[in-house]
Amino acid sequence: MKIIVKSITAHAKWAWKTTTNDICGICRLDFEACCPDCLYPGQTCQIVEGACGHIFHVHCIDKWLNSENSQNLCPMDRLAWKKLQ
Numbered sequence: 837m838k839i840i841v842k843s844i845t846a847h848a849k850w851a852w853k854t855t856t857n858d859i860c861g862i863c864r865l866d867f868e869a870c871c872p873d874c875l876y877p878g879q880t881c882q883i884v885e886g887a888c889g890h891i892f893h894v895h896c897i898d899k900w901l902n903s904e905n906s907q908n909l910c911p912m913d914r915l916a917w918k919k920l921q
């Protein structure tokens with residue numbers, strides 16, 4: 837007799853602990869992909885988590901923080917941005 841389990845698939849494939857969705861709030865791209873600035877082969881796009889729990893590509897949040905209207909705030913909730921790692 838053969839039992840085929842169909843429901844337990846790739847659930848824990850990419851388990852970021854705090855986020856409820858797995859796209860970058862700035863560029864809206866998946867964390868498994870890299871940010872729009874990192875489309876070159878072999879380049880890795882790191883991911884950073886803030887104290888507020890939001891996660892972004894490092895290049896996206898850097899770009900945001902360098903922009904004048906960021907005021908060093910998280911773009912999602914406007915809390916002071918502080919990198920966790």
Ligand SMILES: [Zn+2]
Pocket residue numbers: 860861862863864865871872892893896
């Ligand atoms: Zn991004």
Ligand SMILES: [Zn+2]
Pocket residue numbers: 870871872873874880881882893894895896
């Ligand atoms: Zn990047």
Ligand SMILES: [Zn+2]
Pocket residue numbers: 886888889890910911912913914915
């Ligand atoms: Zn935030």
